[in-house]
Amino acid sequence: MSNQPIPEEISPDGAGFLPGLAIDFVIFGFHQNQLKILLLSYRNTDLLALPAGFIQETENLNDAARRVLAERTGLYDIFLEQFYVFGDRSRHDPAPMRAIMEAKGIVPDENHWLLRRFVSVGYYALIDFTKAVPIPDPLSDSCEWYDLASLPALMLDHQTIVQKALETLRTDLDRKLIGFNLLSDTFTMADLQCLYETILDQPLHRSGFQRKMLSLGILERLDKKFSGGAHKAPYLYRFVSN
Amino acid sequence: MSNQPIPEEISPDGAGFLPGLAIDFVIFGFHQNQLKILLLSYRNTDLLALPAGFIQETENLNDAARRVLAERTGLYDIFLEQFYVFGDRSRHDPAPMRAIMEAKGIVPDENHWLLRRFVSVGYYALIDFTKAVPIPDPLSDSCEWYDLASLPALMLDHQTIVQKALETLRTDLDRKLIGFNLLSDTFTMADLQCLYETILDQPLHRSGFQRKMLSLGILERLDKKFSGGAHKAPYLYRFVSN
DNA sequence: TGATTATTGTCACAAATTGATACAATAATC
DNA sequence: GATTATTGTATCAATTTGTGACAATAATCA
Numbered sequence: 263m264s265n266q267p268i269p270e271e272i273s274p275d276g277a278g279f280l281p282g283l284a285i286d287f288v289i290f291g292f293h294q295n296q297l298k299i300l301l302l303s304y305r306n307t308d309l310l311a312l313p314a315g316f317i318q319e320t321e322n323l324n325d326a327a328r329r330v331l332a333e334r335t336g337l338y339d340i341f342l343e344q345f346y347v348f349g350d351r352s353r354h355d356p357a358p359m360r361a362i363m364e365a366k367g368i369v370p371d372e373n374h375w376l377l378r379r380f381v382s383v384g385y386y387a388l389i390d391f392t393k394a395v396p397i398p399d400p401l402s403d404s405c406e407w408y409d410l411a412s413l414p415a416l417m418l419d420h421q422t423i424v425q426k427a428l429e430t431l432r433t434d435l436d437r438k439l440i441g442f443n444l445l446s447d448t449f450t451m452a453d454l455q456c457l458y459e460t461i462l463d464q465p466l467h468r469s470g471f472q473r474k475m476l477s478l479g480i481l482e483r484l485d486k487k488f489s490g491g492a493h494k495a496p497y498l499y500r501f502v503s504n
Numbered sequence: 505m506s507n508q509p510i511p512e513e514i515s516p517d518g519a520g521f522l523p524g525l526a527i528d529f530v531i532f533g534f535h536q537n538q539l540k541i542l543l544l545s546y547r548n549t550d551l552l553a554l555p556a557g558f559i560q561e562t563e564n565l566n567d568a569a570r571r572v573l574a575e576r577t578g579l580y581d582i583f584l585e586q587f588y589v590f591g592d593r594s595r596h597d598p599a600p601m602r603a604i605m606e607a608k609g610i611v612p613d614e615n616h617w618l619l620r621r622f623v624s625v626g627y628y629a630l631i632d633f634t635k636a637v638p639i640p641d642p643l644s645d646s647c648e649w650y651d652l653a654s655l656p657a658l659m660l661d662h663q664t665i666v667q668k669a670l671e672t673l674r675t676d677l678d679r680k681l682i683g684f685n686l687l688s689d690t691f692t693m694a695d696l697q698c699l700y701e702t703i704l705d706q707p708l709h710r711s712g713f714q715r716k717m718l719s720l721g722i723l724e725r726l727d728k729k730f731s732g733g734a735h736k737a738p739y740l741y742r743f744v745s746n
Numbered sequence: 747t748g749a750t751t752a753t754t755g756t757c758a759c760a761a762a763t764t765g766a767t768a769c770a771a772t773a774a775t776c
Numbered sequence: 777g778a779t780t781a782t783t784g785t786a787t788c789a790a791t792t793t794g795t796g797a798c799a800a801t802a803a804t805c806a
Contacts, residue, residue, distance in 0.1 A: 281523050283623060323591020323623060344589055347625050349565020381525055381565060383589050437675070451754085470794065472755075492803040493753035693783085712765065714784075734774040735782035 276375035279316040284380045285327050286348070286420070287313045288427035289335065290410075291391035292444040295456050297410040298391065299424065300334065302402035306365035309358055311417040312424070313405065314382070327385050334405060336395040341388040341443040345430040347381060348423060354379040358417050362401055386427040388443035435461055439480060442501035450487055450496040451475065518617035521558040526622045527569050528590070528662070529555040530669035531577065532652075533633035534686040537698050539652040540633065541666065542576065544644035548607035551600055553659040554666070555647065556624070569627050576647060578637040583630040583685040587672040589623060590665060596621040600659050604643055628669040630685035677703055681722060684743035692729055692738040693717065 289300040301310045315330030317323055324342075332338050356377035363370050370377060396405040408414065413424065435441055441457055455471045475481060482502045486495040531542040543552045557572030559565055566584075574580050598619035605612050612619060638647040650656065655666065677683055683699055697713045717723060724744045728737040 280621075280623065283525060317591065317623070319621070320593065322593050323589060326591075347565060347586055347589055349559065349568075349625075351562065351564050379522075379561070381522065381559070383591075433679070467794065467796095468754090469756080469796080474793090486802090488802070490802080491753075492751055492805090494755080494801040495803090496754060709765065710783090711767080711785080716764090728773090730773070732773080733782075734776090734780055736772040736784080737774090738783060 298407040305403040349381040540649040547645040591623040
């Protein structure tokens with residue numbers, strides 16, 4: 263959220279963290295042919311926000327990102343990448359954070375560090391939906407998946423951040439072969455094609471898609487997956503880098 | 505430089521700027537078939553560094569980048585884009601900045617804001633070599649072009665930053681059609697091909713290159729350029745968006 | 747048990763793109 | 777006016793992509 267991300271332990275003065283700098287996360291998952299992202303909600307407010315965090319003074323920026331991601335999802339070794347820095351002054355609006363804190367019984371003074379202007383580094387993560395265990399942060403009361411296709415209103419400029427993350431995901435999809443990070447360990451070609459179609463928001467030709475994916479040489483063909491219906495059983499595949 | 509970028513007016517305490525955050529610039533130019541970048545050098549030291557700057561509290565991040573770029577090059581309306589945020593703790597080394605300040609007759613105390621850890625947002629810019637008027641910043645004594653192919657040693661992690669910028673330029677080159685920003689207003693097809701070959705560091709086939717560029721529909725053909733030698737004169741082209 | 751059904755893997759061919767070469771056109775030089 | 781080097785474009789091969797077709801085959805159902 264960058265204007266008001268929440269450290270795991272709420273520091274009264276922000277000591278120990280780099281001032282004015284936050285990390286906002288767009289954490290993508292894929293389930294039932296839908297792209298999902300993780301959002302936090304806050305008790306007694308109707309605010310939804312991206313997971314966010316701060317950087318410890320002793321910490322590398324990218325390590326801070328991995329730490330916060332693990333705190334929200336329980337997952338390590340996840341595909342995680344910077345995509346943009348959000349630094350407009352218009353992002354700064356202390357009202358939502360004040361509302362969140364007050365709903366928690368905290369009455370911040372005017373200059374509370376969480377109410378100041380933040381520049382936010384946007385990261386997007388791709389995770390296996392089935393493996394994540396979403397955990398709220400100290401100020402939020404839930405951390406849940408939401409359909410990207412029907413997103414509710416978000417705090418501050420978080421809608422913009424999601425949009426930019428999605429654009430980056432689309433352009434990175436082929437170049438970096440990262441879609442596999444959104445699927446479970448094994449998957450069918452139809453699963454993979456559906457994922458691509460959902461991300462790119464356009465239909466792809468089945469035959470050409472299969473040919474292209476197989477030609478990449480990054481798929482290991484496993485046993486067939488039976489019991490999928492009254493038809494020929496598809497092979498399962500596993501992603502193998504070189 | 506991010507660890508030690510220099511504001512136009514050297515503030516004694518960094519007041520008015522966002523703390524701990526800097527902008528580093530990789531400013532590309534192209535001249536005599538060579539890619540160049542702008543580097544600052546410091547009196548009485550043998551240090552070379554990327555141009556850098558800070559963000560005013562009243563300023564948008566991207567506006568700060570445009571402002572600093574204009575301060576170093578005299579140019580506005582320049583292609584300028586974020587490419588990465590450098591936030592490793594290992595970047596932090598107060599020694600070079602202390603040396604620079606001492607060479608200027610300033611003796612900073614141990615906690616001087618310019619000596620603290622900075623996270624740095626990397627921007628790369630593409631400019632017309634012939635139009636830039638490189639201007640040193642208040643702490644440096646020169647701002648000059650250097651051949652990218654034979655770069656001297658740079659301060660801190662600036663070599664890494666340049667490398668990452670170059671990689672981004674390479675992957676963006678075709679996708680965003682940005683090479684033209686490095687050429688003067690009119691150019692021949694050979695000029696353009698040489699630019700592409702230099703950036704990508706690989707030879708391209710003349711015929712195919714011409715066909716591809718013309719098929720993009722973004723080049724306006726102008727008069728021929730005579731007096732180029734004992735051979736057929738090439739057309740001049742101008743870049744026209746849509 | 748054998749026909750039915752829906753989906754899969756792969757082939758086949760057309761269309762489009764790219765790679766590589768050839769060649770005529772033509773400014774400047776001699 | 778011949779020579780030279782480079783340019784613009786045509787040509788054909790090689791490769792990649794678009795599109796449809798078809799046999800194979802699990803599960804279902806008569």
